[in-house]
Amino acid sequence: MTYAIEVRNVYREFKPPGGIVRSGRPVRAVDGVTFSLPAGDVLGVVGESGCGKSTLARLIMGLLPPTSGEILVDGRSLTGMDRRERARLIQPVFQDPFSSLNPRHRIRDIVGLPLASQGDIPKARQVDRVMEMLARVGISSEMAERMPGQLSGGQRQRVAIARALVLHPRIVVCDEPTSALDVSVQAQILNLLTELRRELGLTYLFISHNLAVVEHIATEVAVMYLGRIVEQAPAQDLFRTPAHPYTKALLSSVLTPDPALGIPDVGLGDAYPDPTNVPPGCRFHPRCPSAFAECAATMPDNIRKDGRLVECLLATTS
Amino acid sequence: MTASLQDPVLSVANLRVSIGGRMEAVRGMSLAVARGETHCMVGESGCGKSISALSVMNLLPRGIIRTADHIRFQGQDLLAMSERQMSRLRGDKISMIFQEPMTSLNPAYTIGSQMSEVLERHRRATRRQAMDRAAELLARVGITAPGMRLGQYPHQLSGGLRQRVMIAMALMCDPELLIADEPTTALDVTVQAQILRLLQKLQQELGLALLLITHDLGVVARMAHRVSVMYAGEVVETGTVADVFAAPTHPYTRGLLDCIPVPGKTQTGEPLGNIPGVVPRIPPGFAGCGFRDRCMSAAPECAQAVPLRDAGGDHSYLCRLPPDWTRVSAA
Amino acid sequence: MSSVGIAQGLPGRRRFPAFRRLATLLGVAIVGIALLVAIFAPYLTPHDPFAQDLNLRLIPPVWMEGSQPTHLLGTDQIGRDYLSRLIYGTRISMLIGVLTVVTSGLIGITLGIVGGFYGGRTDDFVMFLITCRLSIPLILVALTVVALVGSSLAVVILTLGLLLWDRFAVVARTTTMQVRNLDYIAAAQAAGASRMHILVREVLPNIANHLVVVATLEMALAILLEAALSFLGLGVPPPLPSWGLMIAEAKEYMFFSPWVIMTPGIVLFVLVLGINLLGDGLRDMLGADLER
Numbered sequence: 001m002t003y004a005i006e007v008r009n010v011y012r013e014f015k016p017p018g019g020i021v022r023s024g025r026p027v028r029a030v031d032g033v034t035f036s037l038p039a040g041d042v043l044g045v046v047g048e049s050g051c052g053k054s055t056l057a058r059l060i061m062g063l064l065p066p067t068s069g070e071i072l073v074d075g076r077s078l079t080g081m082d083r084r085e086r087a088r089l090i091q092p093v094f095q096d097p098f099s100s101l102n103p104r105h106r107i108r109d110i111v112g113l114p115l116a117s118q119g120d121i122p123k124a125r126q127v128d129r130v131m132e133m134l135a136r137v138g139i140s141s142e143m144a145e146r147m148p149g150q151l152s153g154g155q156r157q158r159v160a161i162a163r164a165l166v167l168h169p170r171i172v173v174c175d176e177p178t179s180a181l182d183v184s185v186q187a188q189i190l191n192l193l194t195e196l197r198r199e200l201g202l203t204y205l206f207i208s209h210n211l212a213v214v215e216h217i218a219t220e221v222a223v224m225y226l227g228r229i230v231e232q233a234p235a236q237d238l239f240r241t242p243a244h245p246y247t248k249a250l251l252s253s254v255l256t257p258d259p260a261l262g263i264p265d266v267g268l269g270d271a272y273p274d275p276t277n278v279p280p281g282c283r284f285h286p287r288c289p290s291a292f293a294e295c296a297a298t299m300p301d302n303i304r305k306d307g308r309l310v311e312c313l314l315a316t317t318s
Numbered sequence: 319m320t321a322s323l324q325d326p327v328l329s330v331a332n333l334r335v336s337i338g339g340r341m342e343a344v345r346g347m348s349l350a351v352a353r354g355e356t357h358c359m360v361g362e363s364g365c366g367k368s369i370s371a372l373s374v375m376n377l378l379p380r381g382i383i384r385t386a387d388h389i390r391f392q393g394q395d396l397l398a399m400s401e402r403q404m405s406r407l408r409g410d411k412i413s414m415i416f417q418e419p420m421t422s423l424n425p426a427y428t429i430g431s432q433m434s435e436v437l438e439r440h441r442r443a444t445r446r447q448a449m450d451r452a453a454e455l456l457a458r459v460g461i462t463a464p465g466m467r468l469g470q471y472p473h474q475l476s477g478g479l480r481q482r483v484m485i486a487m488a489l490m491c492d493p494e495l496l497i498a499d500e501p502t503t504a505l506d507v508t509v510q511a512q513i514l515r516l517l518q519k520l521q522q523e524l525g526l527a528l529l530l531i532t533h534d535l536g537v538v539a540r541m542a543h544r545v546s547v548m549y550a551g552e553v554v555e556t557g558t559v560a561d562v563f564a565a566p567t568h569p570y571t572r573g574l575l576d577c578i579p580v581p582g583k584t585q586t587g588e589p590l591g592n593i594p595g596v597v598p599r600i601p602p603g604f605a606g607c608g609f610r611d612r613c614m615s616a617a618p619e620c621a622q623a624v625p626l627r628d629a630g631g632d633h634s635y636l637c638r639l640p641p642d643w644t645r646v647s648a649a
Numbered sequence: 650m651s652s653v654g655i656a657q658g659l660p661g662r663r664r665f666p667a668f669r670r671l672a673t674l675l676g677v678a679i680v681g682i683a684l685l686v687a688i689f690a691p692y693l694t695p696h697d698p699f700a701q702d703l704n705l706r707l708i709p710p711v712w713m714e715g716s717q718p719t720h721l722l723g724t725d726q727i728g729r730d731y732l733s734r735l736i737y738g739t740r741i742s743m744l745i746g747v748l749t750v751v752t753s754g755l756i757g758i759t760l761g762i763v764g765g766f767y768g769g770r771t772d773d774f775v776m777f778l779i780t781c782r783l784s785i786p787l788i789l790v791a792l793t794v795v796a797l798v799g800s801s802l803a804v805v806i807l808t809l810g811l812l813l814w815d816r817f818a819v820v821a822r823t824t825t826m827q828v829r830n831l832d833y834i835a836a837a838q839a840a841g842a843s844r845m846h847i848l849v850r851e852v853l854p855n856i857a858n859h860l861v862v863v864a865t866l867e868m869a870l871a872i873l874l875e876a877a878l879s880f881l882g883l884g885v886p887p888p889l890p891s892w893g894l895m896i897a898e899a900k901e902y903m904f905f906s907p908w909v910i911m912t913p914g915i916v917l918f919v920l921v922l923g924i925n926l927l928g929d930g931l932r933d934m935l936g937a938d939l940e941r
Binding site: 058061062063083084086087088090091092094095096099100101102103104105113114117118160163167 | 831832833835836837838839840841842843846850851854855
């Protein structure tokens with residue numbers, strides 16, 4: 001079986017700007033990530049800022065080369081893949097629709113760019129497909145002539161989705177697609193993404209810090225912490241029976257609109273994850289409410305069982 | 319809840335804010351915050367919640383005009399105050415914390431010198447006294463090794479720590495009223511929960527009146543005693559948080575609550591409720607309900623003045639519909 | 650405590666005081682007139698600017714005693730009509746201004762965008778070129794070039810164009826670095842767009858407003874430098890009516906006939922002032938914040 005996305009032991013380091021005297025230690029934004037995503041699934045990737053989820057997204061979109069490891073999209077390696085071919089396979093939707101659309105271009109040119117870049121699609125055919133796609137996401141043909149500045153945030157995100165889908169890619173990488181939007185608009189966009197996935201048989205890699213949103217849209221969830229996936233499981237299992245202490249903390253910090261409940265105690269200490277200074281042993285141990293002595297010394301193994309992955313010493317011992 | 323509404327710490331009546339005569343940002347907002355009470359103003363971007371708070375502090379940018387029947391703080395009329403009197407009040411009896419602590423802290427000074435400066439300015443305290451107070455408050459907001467933090471610069475702290483510093487700084491002069499504008503929006507979820515817990519604890523211990531501005535209904539439900547839902551510059555629904563969440567009555571409040579996915583409640587893959595259209599910009603002279611263009615239950619009379627209806631208790635809303643109206647099916 | 654963060658989302662009118670607007674309009678008027686004069690010079694001149702008449706040497710302008718109505722601004726030391734020479738001088742100044750900016754802009758913007766976009770070694774190399782350029786003594790290079798290949802209009806334009814690209818490069822580089830990390834660039838890459846498309850169609854339009862401001866500043870500088878070089882005899886060769894050359898030729902007569910040095914001087918000042926006012930106005934309007 002070929003997976004839509006296969007990530008094999010991928011690392012990505014960034015060199016901090018070096019001074020004359022000493023150059024800083026490289027930061028490992030993605031630190032040995034492995035997963036595979038079957039076609040038609042939605043993998044939700046959750047984690048706090050600096051956990052490497054956006055870097056992972058850029059690696060999978062081919063916008064950044066990995067330092068080591070291999071990424072296969074639709075069974076083919078991203079390294080050395082022609083940019084046009086890659087564009088036909090995988091497309092992004094970004095967080096901020098105010099920076100993801102070039103403010104100097106017309107909407108129809110923005111949506112038409114992936115088609116124009118293919119180089120072999122007749123102009124008339126391009127126009128038809130752009131208009132068809134815009135209509136599908138709910139943007140009128142009259143709006144197609146406007147500039148991005150004349151559209152609201154929700155409309156702009158619809159345009160970004162149309163651009164991502166105009167080449168009929170197999171996979172869409174959504175990097176916090178609703179985080180910059182108002183609540184009422186967020187619901188519109190989530191519904192649109194859900195409908196489109198069903199109609200077009202898309203695979204989503206859906207990155208978000210909002211667990212309620214991920215629970216709503218994902219079939220499989222990966223939890224990242226300081227560059228590694230610390231837990232991965234089918235969405236229902238992960239939300240019902242979280243295994244990793246970090247996943248538990250994340251879940252307990254979701255504020256559902258229920259006045260009967262107070263502000264939860266997530267049980268994490270003061271320590272804040274710092275990608276430039278990853279702790280030894282289990283990287284979560286300084287914040288972990290269930291940490292014991294061995295956690296500071298031993299890095300936990302990947303425990304894979306019943307289609308779940310957990311990286312925690314507690315899971316090894318029990 | 320023991321908060322009495324007779325003598326609110328802050329009371330605003332019929333506040334109007336006009337931007338350059340071209341746009342009505344706030345249209346007749348009224349609000350009261352009692353001692354020991356958390357009052358949440360909730361709404362989407364552009365609904366006028368932040369600008370209302372800035373109006374109270376008289377911190378509006380030039381060209382933006384506020385008028386009101388009254389704005390009272392502990393019985394004093396803030397409208398009649400000179401800028402000099404206001405600046406004596408700000409950071410002293412009324413404190414404010416903002417969404418992005420990095421832009422509110424001066425990167426060129428240490429945490430300690432910025433915190434102590436507040437006390438030196440308002441209370442003529444010596445640097446020594448002020449530093450002691452700063453260290454005490456840093457410990458109180460849950461910062462370990464406060465002595466070391468005092469000597470650090472803002473960029474050396476994480477976002478969560480900076481917001482704690484901002485809270486400590488706001489408490490330097492024992493304020494009566496704390497206005498917090500989206501204090502956790504820029505933070506990670508786990509840190510958000512920690513900061514909100516801290517705010518709640520301090521509010522209870524110090525008996526603060528807390529005016530919390532947010533777009534997050536989850537934060538409202540968990541934090542607030544009272545809530546005011548704002549839309550297009552008006553408070554469209556207000557009441558105790560229990561009443562409003564148990565029986566949301568204004569079509570906008572209901573729509574908003576339907577929009578958010580709730581783990582265990584909304585079905586995965588099923589469509590969420592949504593409010594069609596976009597938030598309008600209200601020109602001067604606009605009459606009637608600001609929500610009518612997006613409302614499923616809109617009727618011709620919505621273009622006229624809308625009544626403020628009572629839904630029992632302190633719970634009121636701004637709509638032509640009776641409290642027990644049932645939704646017209648969206649389909 | 651600042652309220653800036655909150656005030657950002659509000660629609661506010663950009664403050665544009667009446668004085669600044671007036672100054673900008675003045676700039677537009679001056680540059681507009683100079684352009685028209687430069688283009689239509691042959692139709693505007695009352696006399697042939699090269700025609701000498703030794704009988705009519707150093708006739709003063711109309712407002713002075715001894716003037717002749719046919720020579721509104723008088724004549725120079727070899728009897729050429731001063732107004733006609735000034736009009737043709739506008740043409741030379743504008744030609745030099747525009748062509749120098751085109752040449753230096755092409756070089757500077759290309760280097761700046763490439764360095765700013767790709768970063769790393771490429772950027773180090775561009776920065777090194779900029780530093781080298783800033784270390785070149787302009788006048789000495791001009792002197793050497795003239796000594797080697799002789800002076801002509803083309804040589805002046807090429808020399809200035811090859812030397813004045815540094816500010817274009819610096820501004821293009823920093824603004825590109827700001828644009829490079831925006832999501833629409835990543836989206837274009839993911840869309841399969843070519844590098845050329847990304848640099849020219851995605852980056853360039855978004856930094857153009859800054860570059861237009863630089864262009865006006867550089868144009869004014871080029872015109873001043875040409876005048877200086879011509880004054881030193883390193884620029885446009887006689888008998889071409891360059892303003893700098895006119896000042897140089899008139900300097901022996903300045904004590905007895907001060908207008909011969911005053912008029913080209915004033916015209917030069919007005920044009921450069923006009924271009925600078927226009928640049929300031931553009932900067933205000935386009936919201937480009939640069940230091941000068």
